[in-house]
Amino acid sequence: xxxxxxxxxxxxxxxxxxxxxxxxxxxxxxxxxxxxxxxxxxxxxxxxxxxxxxxxxxxxxxxxxxxxxxxxxxxxxxxxxxxxxxxxxxxxxxxxxxxxxxxxxxxxxxxxxxxxxxxxxxxxxxxxxxxxxxxxxxxxxxxxxxxxxxxxxxxxxxxxxxxxxxxxxxxxxxxxxxxxxxxxxxxxxxxxxxxxxxxxxxxxxxxxxxxxxxxxxxxxxxxxxxxxxxxxxxxxxxxxxxxxxxxxxxxxxxxxxxxxxx
Numbered sequence: 001x002x003x004x005x006x007x008x009x010x011x012x013x014x015x016x017x018x019x020x021x022x023x024x025x026x027x028x029x030x031x032x033x034x035x036x037x038x039x040x041x042x043x044x045x046x047x048x049x050x051x052x053x054x055x056x057x058x059x060x061x062x063x064x065x066x067x068x069x070x071x072x073x074x075x076x077x078x079x080x081x082x083x084x085x086x087x088x089x090x091x092x093x094x095x096x097x098x099x100x101x102x103x104x105x106x107x108x109x110x111x112x113x114x115x116x117x118x119x120x121x122x123x124x125x126x127x128x129x130x131x132x133x134x135x136x137x138x139x140x141x142x143x144x145x146x147x148x149x150x151x152x153x154x155x156x157x158x159x160x161x162x163x164x165x166x167x168x169x170x171x172x173x174x175x176x177x178x179x180x181x182x183x184x185x186x187x188x189x190x191x192x193x194x195x196x197x198x199x200x201x202x203x204x205x206x207x208x209x210x211x212x213x214x215x216x217x218x219x220x221x222x223x224x225x226x227x228x229x230x231x232x233x234x235x236x237x238x239x240x241x242x243x244x245x246x247x248x249x250x251x252x253x254x255x256x257x258x259x260x261x262x
Contacts, residue, residue, distance in 0.1 A: 005032050007057070008039065013050040013201035014194075015043045018057050025064035025108055026056040028116075033086050036116075037093035044098045050201040050208070052097075053193060054120060055104040059186070062103070062129075065111025068138075068252060087112060088145050095119040095149070095216070098209045100200055104193045105129045105171070106186070115146045118153060121212060123179065124193050126186040129171030131179065136166040137257060139246065152219050154178050 007018040017039060019026040028036075043049040056062040066087070074080055094101065094116070103120040108130050117123050117131075135142050142163060151159045154177040162169070174180040184192050200208060250257035 003035075005029070006035065006039065010046075010049060012198065013048065014053060014197045015046075015049045015051070016053045016055065018055050019063050020057045022056075022058040022060065024067065025061035026058075026113075027064045027067040028112060029067045030070060030083055030086050033090045033112075037090045037097075040094050040097045040099070040101070049099065050205060051197045052099050052101045053104055053197055054101060054116075056106065059106040059126070059128075061108040062105040063110070063113035063116065064108050065113045065134075072252070084143065087115075088143055091115055091119045091145060091149075098212070100208055100212055102193060102197060104189060105180070106189065110134060115142075115149075117179075118146060118149045122181050122196075124189060124196075125171040125174065125180045125183050126189045127171055127183055128186055129174065129180070129183070130168050131171070131174045132166065132168040133162050134166045136164060137250075139257075150179075 005020055007016075007020045009016045017036075019028065019032075021027060040052060043052055070083075074083055100122070101120040103117050103123045105117070105123065105125040107126075107128055109117055109125075110130075110132050111134055114131055114133050133142065147159065147163075150162070154162075158177045169177075171180060171183045175183045182192075246257050
């Protein structure tokens, strides 16, 4: 399953997926978003895999989110809708995969990568973890599927703060909010996660699988149809705005955006 963008290894019932673009802080392209759920669903069909660990290459970033350079190639509402659909489909499918998914975070976890972490079952961070959703600095509105998931994890007030301020949060802050399960010293993170995965591997597979599905079922996920339609409209209004275009330009030019509210 390995390729240049993902490294995959399976040992003792644990599959480890490494996002492998360290020179770009493991930023995810649209093709990578499409590939991720395919890998996870493949593991769910493999009797030799009981747990999945997701991490980024190196120790500087789990992932810095979406590869923003791709935004310049999308010009029409249809192109934006297709792109959003690919990413949202990846989040949804990873959330629903039967196996427990553990995220291991070194360094930055930004934007879409924050969303990817939210869809994992367990999240463990080194002390140098940095978490943020800089959507407001790009003129982006986050989708209903992810906003609802984050609210379920950390509550509406914390979610509003993250989305409205676009500021960066330390690993300790993310843990205090309930987004991260535990913060570990940098040199202890990998061994802790490996030991945790090993404890899950020896447990009854049906119990682990159904416990995950039970929690997901009780958590609830879907909105009413009319609310979902409205949420989708809010999302794409952002993508079609002049502020979004300005946000992307400013990000790539490494300057402060000049938003006009249109």
